[in-house]
Amino acid sequence: MTDRHAVLQSLVEGVRGGRLTRREFFSACARLGIGLVAASSVLRTLGGGTASAAALQGPLNILVWDDHFDEPELKDFLATTGVKINTSLFDENADAYAKTKLVGGRQIDVVSGDALWGPRYHQSGLVDPLDLSQFASAKELFPVFREISFWKVGNRSIMFPWSWAPIIPYYDPRYVTPFDSYEALFDPKYRRRIVMEKTPVDIMAQMGLVTGAKKPYEMTPAEIKAAKEALIRLKPNILTFVEQSNQFVQYFVNGTAWIIANAHTGLDYRVKQAGGPLVKPVYPKEGYVGFLDGEMVVKNAAHRNAAMAWLDHKNQAKYVVLNFQKQLRALANEKAMKMLQQDPKYADLVHATGYDQPDVALRMILKGPPPGEGLKMYIDAFNEAIAR
Template identity: 25%
Template structure:
């Protein structure tokens, strides 16, 4: 009997999921200001599913909430550096996106990724880079350096906002101090990183997630920011430019996964397949202003994104970016000690 059940399940997994019908609800747990209402409306109308969205502000927050349990979330959107943690802790359902109808649209670059080889759990949501943004009416020097926040010029001291994301900031600081890998246990290098961050901290006005309004209103004149956030700032205030640190910067990807505890699994699978359609992926990008990892979506993208320097990395900086891996628990523990000192 068991073998018959397994065979039936395998056959079902290979059926085109895009043709399925659904009803009910879908609960998404994701980053704030990251989901296009038009995308959600289109999904709701297509499948007769009511979608609710709950925001989180960091990967750590999302992971802690999931570990606690007692929620009705179906979908979660972790960053690539955290996906392996979710998988290893048994928090995600193996939904086999690689067998879904629209998987053929995933850009080959994003298929066999280290954090989810072959895509057995996750599908691409958006990807981008972590760099700096600078108001050129305040500072006219080179923006393509992490010195903007690690050794700020006089014009920017007290006007720099820094992401409160340990992984992003540690990676940039490691590259700035000459390190070649985002995950390192080189104690001498990490001492330099700690000293650099602690010394720079008084020059920062805030530890804040990208607040478009605070940049465009003049509260912040520079900051560590993700590329899409910098694009949104520039579209309002053209004085801002996005800098790719020449010392090295990180590339990341956020991904859509289904929680093992999801009460609406089939609707969640439908959503994974839905967002791998190029037109739908373009809707995702049009809202938050990041690339999406789905081939063919480019022709549906807003014109102001097609050649935006915040999205299309200038040739001279392509080789300065590295995809950030998940660090080991031991290395994360060392980083956390440094980060705690920085936050004092």
Template identity: 25%
Template sequence: MRKFVSFFAGILAIIIVFWGTSLVMTAQKDSGSTGKLVIYNWGDYIDPELLEDFTAETGIQVDYQTFDSNESMYTKINQGGTTYDIAVPSEYMISKMIEEDLLLPLDHSQISGMENLGEEFVNQSFDPENKYSVPYFWGTLGIIYNKTMVDKAPLEWEDLWREEYRNNIMLIDGAREGMGIGLQTLGYSLNSDKRDQLLEAADKLYKLTPNIKAIVADEIKGYMIQEEAAVAVSFSGEASEMLDGNENLVYVVPSKGSNLWFDNIVIPKTAKNIEGAHAFISFMLRPENALRNAEYIGYSTPNNVAKAMLDKETREDQAFYPSGETLDNLEVYDNLGKELLGEYNDLYLQFKMYRK
């Protein structure tokens, strides 16, 4: 009888242990305050020490995964095979994801630091009142030129058609960028939905082909640093790296009009660690963390308190922090919709084929 009681007590103890362990695991899962935070971001787009500091402060382990385009990020999240707690899409993709119900509304009661953001970077057309996103970095599309390889600096899009730059321009590969240059050179919006304007812009681009040496992507940085061309068109963040690699390079934002882009933090609808995601947003909104990130990445910060903490030369550099007058002439890419975007892509592809 004693052996039977002892055996029964042992079984009961095991059951109690398993039951208790199950309760702890369930509590951790439900709380979202421990465990893992899965971040889906562009490659090399955060100071890795900030991720370590976030974990040290909160106890939340970070699984940092990367993508190389908004489209690949969208496809992965839309398919739903992998759960991400944080993603960092660009403005037009945020609009698309909101329309398709792929994002969770933010709980602003769980977010601190929104007041640090500049008024010009919030309440944008792609997310009024920032219901779904928080600005992370911003920048522009502009012109990089080598001051030792040009007689006259190109300051506006129309300057790219100069005979001086024949076979000497590197153009970033992108339909919105290419068509946008054509449209804005003609005085039209880079979000034009008028067929005649799009055709006119494409024709304008055809006339630029003698000056284009190559249409490239990330490799544009290496080419310009190695002085393979005199002029390039690319984004401000890419330009920052080019300027660091070659002191002869200069970046300018066309004052008559260009693209103003935003990369914002969002929470995908399938997120599991929602509390941790809000904690991460608040962590990145702290001025000292936004400052460290801006210094590490080299992109423009929307955090005005952090900007004020940058060295004077950086924060007053109008190539990366343009004047209010220039900002007024910049446009954000709108979500054009599938049909109109297809027309942009088709015309741009025809331009690339024409060039060959």
């Protein structure tokens, strides 16, 4: 048993024995870095005859992107609550949605998702909206992220907001001529020099922008066909598809990629930190998609209390700061942004990544599921194109 776990047990026993008031209990938990939801979850079990922090049953199973958590944060949660977290990674929203629909809360407690996927999860009865006012860390969010209209269900939110960024190309100027249009990606001189993250729906939307679709996530069958043909035309220039965006850095560092076609902002700084070249971002004139993402609690989650406690834990400013320092993209936590602005090493990066401009997040073409049969049509078109 960890020291922090033992201290939490002692605090619970203090309340049960009348030696501590509830206010004193919550104050002590706050000093230990234990969020309001985690502390409340423990107290709710007092009438059940247990006096231990085992009130938070685990393990906690999360289906998540690899840039939504950090090892120090997971270790601290284990030390504080005694709950181990099992992480399963995914790359495409459609895959996470399908898996959650298949196994539900029996195997998944928390799932990550992009902006307009949240309503799809809720409409399918897969997740429970959250009362953000119950989370101490939610008070640290930018106000705009506490009131996302398309996540609202009454006074609750489908997601706990996490991060956002435009998805744009980056290029190595040692080999690539500066450009401002997606059309440059099709130049034969970049044969097998482009790397992309394998996100079929979003790549099809990107190809829709190439071919002039006005609503890239709501394309007609004819527009999907045109986007598919564009991807077929691009295929000779694609070196590989990666499963997670963190893998992009190595391709620029080792020189095998000259262009990353769908990276979020901050890649240039991450490549530089890794000793790679000074790569350049492109904001294509055709427009660009972006993500605004977060976490959802799966309906009938087997470890719901632990899920709620982890969300409050991981969204604390101190952990958000660590995540920014590693990932270098904008997040939803305003308190963390202000802390970073006080650090000379990161102050300029806060502005360069748009972290201090949260309103931009809602002006992007946000990721979402195509309506009706569109989701299957997008994925089928992508698979057919890369199989050619």
